[in-house]
Amino acid sequence: MNKKSQSRILNRVLIELKTYSFKIFISLICALATVYLTLRIPILTGQAVDCIVAPGQIDYDRLIQVLKIMTVTIAATFFTQWIMNRVNNDITYSVTKSLRDRAFVKLQHMKLSTVDSHPHGDFVSRIVSDADTFADGLLMGFTQFFTGVLTILGTIYFMLMISVKIALIVIIATPASLLLAKFISERTYKFFGEQAKLRGTETSYIEEMISGKNIIRNMDYEDDALERFELMNDRLADASMKATFYSSTVNPSTRLINNIIYAAVGVFGAIMAIGGGITVGGLTSFLSYASTYAKPFNEISGVITEFQNALACAARLFEMIDAEVEVDEGETTIPEVKGEIQFNDVFFSYDKSKKLIEHLNLNVKSGQRVAIVGPTGAGKSTIINLLMRFYDVDAGEILVDGVDIRDLSLEDLRSKFGMVLQETWLKNASVRDNLRMAKPDATDEEIIEAAKATHAHSFIKRMPYGYDTILSSVGGSLSQGQMQLLCITRVMLNIPPMLILDEATSSIDTRTEQKIQSAFNKMMKGRTTFIVAHRLSTIREADVILFVKDGSIVEQGSHVELLQKNGFYAKLYRSQIENC
Incomplete structure (x- = not known):
């Protein structure tokens, strides 16, 4: 599927989500609160470290106060994240249920020529497997994409507050992770689409073999049936392997770049700490932010890859939902039929x-x-x-x-x-x-x-x-x-x-x-x-x-x-x- 078609499917998904605008707004508010509270913890950790000046020189009053604030912050983070996950699950499975319902309704009224021209197992695969895969991708999008983007923006803000110079090292190196993730995700969509199609064909073949099991045994066709299945299964395994391979390279590739960034921050920050440009607690907070900053990129790259799979499955569902109904209905009725x-x-x-x-x-x-x-x-x-x-x-x-x-x-x-x-x-x-x-x-x-x-x-x-x-x-x-x-x-x-x-x-x-x-x-x-x-x-x-x-x-x-x-x-x- 080309980029234009992919963009059209994405717009269609967004239209499906429009019904749940209020719940999405609640999810965004909870995501914002969760990210803010999560990003406050490294600051509090740094403040706690700075309360320990030297052996025997500890500001206990200040340390206890910081720990109390940290406890409340962690509890609030748990609460907002729970609400966000609950809302996201509700949105995701409501959308999936709606698509499944509409696909099944359309199947009841679809033109028989369309039904006859497709393997019946393919329709089963679309309504069951493809809908599940779409739900998984959509849930990952809500749960990790929102929080990931907000975490990146929030982390940049807090890093700039601590040290502009060190923050620039992180920000300048960021595009490398994004370009790499984009390069890989574009190649995964093709293979995920092929995987979904082959899975439907294989489902149909299995259904066909089960329904004709007596004839198959009578005609001594088991070996031929197995040979055909193995060919189908090999093609599905090949497409699945390629899709999985490309998608699995995203995380380690971006993680490698982010680890290099983290090492650079550690070395440069240590030099600044020795020269008095940043406190030890500040450096501790910054290293924590550098690690936190890298994590969303890994998650978002995974989300993008999974979302490619979800879009491929959504395309198959929408194709079914958009199929022509069998005929244009008239409105006339015959109260008493003669039968001529x-x-x-x-x-x-x-x-x-x-x-x-x-x-x-x-x-x-x-x-x-x-x-x-x-x-x-x-x-x-x-x-x-x-x-x-x-x-x-x-x-x-x-x-x-x-x-x-x-x-x-x-x-x-x-x-x-x-x-x-x-x-x-x-x-x-x-x-x-x-x-x-x-x-x-x-x-x-x-x-x-x-x-x-x-x-x-x-x-x-x-x-x-x-x-x-x-x-x-x-x-x-x-x-x-x-x-x-x-x-x-x-x-x-x-x-x-x-x-x-x-x-x-x-x-x-x-x-x-x-x-x-x-x-x-x-x-x-x-x-x-x-x-x-x-x-x-x-x-x-x-x-x-x-x-x-x-x-x-x-x-x-x-x-x-x-x-x-x-x-x-x-x-x-x-x-x-x-x-x-």
Whole structure:
């Protein structure tokens, strides 16, 4: 990332912090008080030393008074520093929480094309790891940067009060530390950005390997998976090593320069003390200030390095927060849905350089069962994606009861459809809570009735805690067919006016499928239904069967009519019958 982009991200971070202006002001006041009180201690130490003139010549009254003031000063320093740290933590984790919340909200409404084009583990890495890294860098900035800058300014002031000549030695040598820190920090940002990106890729790969563990073992792919992981891990280790190496050189490099300055102050100050230009107590105070003056540079250089990492992670978070939402929402609603759907000269493709759907025209009457069949990649599921506005058409229009779906609110449009997909999804919750997603106020009796209708009740009762058994997002010990039955039950619990069944029974055995067919028929009665299926025996009763090829409807009619045409559908149907 170039300097312009880095500056833009920094400005964005400052805008995020604007909400917390009052707390930042409190933090600055506490930092100022902490620094002032801390810098008073070397002065008091010098005064205590000067109370000891020679053996047997000690001003005890003055020494005790100085020690009392020192005790109060140390206690006050502890109190102001505690308040500062408390406020800084509150600011940092409030900002991080806000960014995490907004990133997750955006993920729920992000364009599916954006989600599909990124490894899913990368989003996990951004919301979890990158947010944590940003918080660490921001906290270091508040805690050490404020106090560091104030300490430097305060130390210069106190050193000038003691001896202008010695102070000039320290001040003149200061730019060397700053230039060195700047030189190194500019090189660390690149590697920290690469580290964050590679960490997201590796997280996604690990997630992919865990979800496909059975296939990996079945295909004897463990060694290949390990080899790919090692390559990724080597690249991440290399980027991390470079970032760590450059960042770790800042502190010892600036410390070397500051130690040289400290030695010069000691030698020059001792010469002045011998000549009576400064007291021993004054020299003691000055050496303490010289050491204190060097320390913030080391801390600030570390903060700058860490902040480079934080900015790189912030850039990834902001990129996610700024991503386009899926579609522009309309405001129209359809109070009473009839279920009449039209596709008028629709064009669409995922990759605009490759044609998919062209001149798609379709007129579905209310209550019709429309089956969509065809070879893999023909565009069957794409038609469903367009109908649900997961993607928008490139040209043409889709109407529901005469209203363009782009004019409908997404909530209203999608609430009118019930979907059962081939890809099953369950959340980490009990069976009961998973089913209640369709109808939050459903009673236990309604849940059990729906489960019995789909023949899911019997295997649910055999689970360790029945309907209270906790499921994982991948189903845990459930088979794919059982997971699909739960998804069907979920829709059955609250049947909307229109249905989409995309390979809804693909993982269910033929016998169970036949058992729940009556429930399906009851569910579909009077409702406009789209059925995507490869198993043609399941769609013979459809009112209209569409054979889709290369994004176009090449045949249309009932099961009997299409068999009589002896075209694409008839050939596909006979090939399935022969293979049974």
